[in-house]
Amino acid sequence: MDIVFVGAGLANCLIAARIAERRSRVRVLLLEAGESVGGNHSWSYHSSDFGRMQHAFLSPFRAHVWMGHDVHFPAYSRILKGHYGTITSERMSQVMHERLHPSIRLNAKVAHVAADHVVLAGGERIDAGAVIDGRGPVSSRHxxxxxxxxxxxxxxxxxxxxxxxxxxxxxxxxxxxxxxxxxxxxxxxxxxxxxxxxxxxxxxxxxxxxxxxxxxxxxxxxxxxxxxxxxxxxxxxxxLGGDIGAFLAEAPQGVARVGLRAALFHPTTGYSLPDALELADLVSELPDLSGPAIAAFVRQHAARRWESRGFFRLLNRMLFRAAAPDRRYAILERFYRLPEDLIQRFYGDRLTFKDKARILTGRPPVSVLKALSCLPETKSAIGPR
Missing domain, CATH: 3.30.9.10 (D-Amino Acid Oxidase, subunit A, domain 2)
Structure with a gap:
């Protein structure tokens, strides 16, 4: 087998589907511990998160799309014009079985992963040129x-x-x-x-x-x-913070961790679909799809993404540590008064320097002293609470 995917969640499904579309000679196998592809989830997104070609790829997976969306706060309500869509696990399963049915094994719990093989809970060993682990978030002190x-x-x-x-x-x-x-x-x-x-x-x-x-x-x-x-x-x-290098180094040598398992998600919104699709595009175009090559590329990509998102983690520390728990909503209430194009860039991880200044200026909804205490980024789970 050329590539074994451990877990049939969002990130692995999109990578496998992209590879099947662009590199049809590459043999893939998806191993899912549960009874269905995608589990029991919904993954939503803003249409402004993607370009035309990405929308074309996502179209078969999309279950619903709406022409606008609302936000409601104690002080006001607002209608935002941007289109909003969602992918359901049911639809994901249908599309993946249509495209890759012979390459999907359900109820296949993986007990061990290595760079060139996996071992199932029942003892079966499956050799592979590459192993990609997309089994969701993993706890880490880093x-x-x-x-x-x-x-x-x-x-x-x-x-x-x-x-x-x-x-x-x-x-x-x-x-x-x-x-x-x-x-x-x-x-x-x-x-x-x-x-x-x-x-x-x-x-x-x-x-x-x-x-x-x-x-x-x-x-x-x-x-x-x-x-x-x-x-x-x-x-x-x-x-809120962390040591991304130490976190990524926890993966088994030569195994590519993807999705939430690689901290590839929007730090503030938690949305993971844009990151998953971006990585699927990038991996499917790699000239070398060997295990070491994929693992090295994904690790570098995840580290770059993390380093570029320090502003979002700062906002998160202010939300969680500068605001009283029952007043956290005031930060979001203020944010959603901003221009809609800025809000779209926020969700799409495309903020400009001017956008960041706009978000931080004005009368803050939290104590200035507490906000200042949030400036240094914590490098482990043992941070100020």
Whole structure:
């Protein structure tokens, strides 16, 4: 086998699909420990994150797209014109099976990875020219993290909800456990995905409590739930600081870690699709697809991306450490008053120097002294709390 992908999540699926499209002679194998490709997730994005060719590649994977999106805060609401889309794991699985069905093995838990082989939990060894590990985030003392955690429910309502655009943030809710907001996607006239989301210092996710809060939120909106179609939950890393070199060096020699496992995500929003697609484009064009070559390239790429994103990590430290937990929403409330093109560049990781100055100038919603204490970047998980 030329390339073995460990985990059939977002990053690995996009890399495998890009390689199959551009390098059809390369033999690939996706090993997924679970029962389905993509697990049970939704990956959303802003259309301004991508160029024309990237949109063309993503089009078969896209499950929904909306012409605009809303944000709601205690002081105001705003309609943003940018298109917003989402990929579902169900759609991801369908497309990957259409394209690579013989190359996908489900219920294949990997117990050991090395540069030239993997060993399954049952003892089977699979040799490979390259191994790419995309099994999601891994804990490390070299990363200083907060968390974006959520419980989502796809719900069927008893009558149409009347929404035409997503709520990507509704912060008109009680502020609990840090910055809390509700995220709503209208999937069809009577179906919604509702997520109760927290920017929190802790990773604990009290599922039953969040279920009650979701039901209460639906009630305040006048939505009567007929039944819950499915649930999804997540605890995503929000980068505050770290030693990226030491973190990346924890990977087995010659094994390429990708996606969240390589800290390839937007430090503030937690969105990972733009990073995953960028890496898929780059890896599929490498002249050398051997294990050492891919691993070295991905490590260098992840380090460059990390180093370029220090401004976002500074903002995160201010959010988590300069603002009182029940006042964190005020930082986002101020941010979403900025021009929409700046907001798009923020999500797309394309901020200019002028953009950064615009974000930081004006009356700060946090203590100046506390904000100044956030300037030095922590290099490990043992940072100021």
């Amino acid at each position: 990363l200083d993290l907060g968390f974006q955690k959520f419980l989502g429910q796809e719900v069927q309502l008893t009558r149409p909800h009347g929404l035409h655009r997503p709520f990507i943030m509704d912060a008109r809710v009680e502020q609990i456990d840090g910055y809390r907001f509700v995220y709503v996607l209208p999937l069809d006239p009577q179906t919604l995905l509702i997520e109760d989301t927290y920017y929190s210092s802790g990773a604990e996710l009290p599922i039953e409590t969040l279920r009650r809060r979701l039901a209460a939120y639906a009630g305040t909106q006048g939505w009567e739930i007929d039944h819950v179609v499915r649930e999804e939950e997540g605890v995503l890393p929000i980068a």
